[in-house]
Amino acid sequence: MLWLVPLVPIVAGALIATLGARSRTSLGVLAGGVVSATLILTVLAVVQGWSATLIWSDAIRLTAALTPLSAALAVTVPVIALAVISHATQHEARQGLARLTGLMIVFAGGMQLVVIANDLLTLLIGWELIGACSWALISHKWTDKENPQAGLYAFVMTRFGDLGLFVAAMALFAGTGSFDYASIATLSGPWQGLVAYGILLSAASKAGQVPFAPWLFRAMAGPTSVSALLHAATLVAAGAYIIARLEPFLSVVPGWQAVTIAIGLTTALAGGLTAVLQNHSKRLLAASTSAQLGFMFIAVGAGYPGVAILHLMLHATFKAPLFLTAGAAHDATGSYRLDRMRLGRVMPLIAGLAVIAAASLAGLPLTGGGWSKEEIVSAAEHTSFWLAFSVMIGGGLSAVYATRFALLAFGRSQKEGRDIPAPGWKETVGIASLVTLTLVASLLWVSPAATVLANALGATLPEGTMTELVMSMIWLAAGLVTGFYLVHQSPALGRTGASAAASDWLGLPTLIDRGVVQPVDALARAAARADDRLLDAGLNATAAFADALSRLADRFGEAASDGLPEGTANIFGLLGRDSRRLQTGLSHHYYAYIIGGVFVVAAILAAGA
Incomplete structure (x- = not known):
């Protein structure tokens, strides 16, 4: 029965993609029905403890099962997908809308297969499916030749990292005769290292970590709804999820935790600085995704995979609406340039929703994102004070770029009389539902709520100190002040000159090219x-x-x-x-x-x- 969780959206999405021209209402009903059915099946699977096995041969079998961590993410994926795909059916261009909607549903189904997989072979099937869907979705507007080129760049970059997962699967089978996750614990010597670091390589490429981060900027060629789904609950989330899911087996490998922390910290700081320098709204959010996933890598490397999954879930609730509001701002101005927006007077409801989501991205107190960020700081402190201090700096950068996005995209413009229609209620309801989840996550600041959620996920929450909290708040305040200053003094930061050159991942694409x-x-x-x-x-x-x-x-x-x-x-x-x-x-x-x-x-x- 557990196979139905990915198969229903994969099969139904493929059929919807072939429908051709349909009305927005009919597509919305079809897509909403399929994703809702997926959500219901997932909840039933979690409650009833479903598992599944497909025997391929005497030596090979596909297995699926749910742990507390995977169950939480399995429910999160259709929840986010329901809001985003429903928004897409009402917002994106009519040409090819059925194909876009169907592929997004298949995308979500592929992610469900990744989440429920209990062996590397099943994981590879889902991994390949979401990679192929990402290429097709990024290249959706194929009549613009730059879009297929961008899709190909992203596909090749992530495919290079995917080689690590193939090596890991072959090494695991060679060493144990099985692909099961549990058999990783029986490995030793070179086989163990190949599996652990192969998985880490593949996870880093999917999650947009350094040195693979530049592909996320190319992925911005896709429709905004695709960016929202890709960054919140599917492709990039898969990278952070898989190392959190397998952390008990991988953390015993010499040096694995240190390398995971190094990758995450480097990306969190480089991604944060890149986002601060961006004048392109979607690229700012893309760089922030890399940075936030870097925090998750740090939590996993520090021995707290549950904290990483919690941040992953909360990140989905505020990152998806931020991308959707960026799309609304683009439609209003015809550009993704932040210095041309300031739409607070024109679309106050969208502006209010964006500010709430941006506050969670900034890590403000009493927001869900702020709670999980502090948990990551506490997890880092259990490893090293300087690691925690570095995460605090990353948190300060989060406050800077979140402030820039909120005020430049949806601040109050000094210009009057701009005749720009606000998005209709059908487009707004998906954004509002996601922001509502962000607001509900604020309850985690109340200790019983956090404890109940952690126990449900089987996660251990690190004990923080008051000193760490105070220092983190100081960096947060410094980030907010810096963000306000840059908005008023350098609204076009990153548009031209040295800041524009540095805004492209600090020159990393040029280094990769050369x-x-x-x-x-x-x-x-x-x-x-x-x-x-x-x-x-x-x-x-x-x-x-x-x-x-x-x-x-x-x-x-x-x-x-x-x-x-x-x-x-x-x-x-x-x-x-x-x-x-x-x-x-x-x-x-x-x-x-x-x-x-x-x-x-x-x-x-x-x-x-």
């Missing part, structure tokens, strides 16, 4: 030249020799082949004619032949004697 792309391209060109000059030259010489041989055969071969039988025939003909001359019909000639033959025989006998 250090990886160009050398590989040069190697490919050299191989092509070698192919032309060596391999092709050999083939061409062989062909020329064969051609010359055929011409020679054409000139002399026919004469030789025809001359042999004809010459033989002529010789035998000549012999026959000469033989006929001996047949004169005169008896004395024949007596002479006989006497001559007798003498020849006698001579032969005499010689032999």
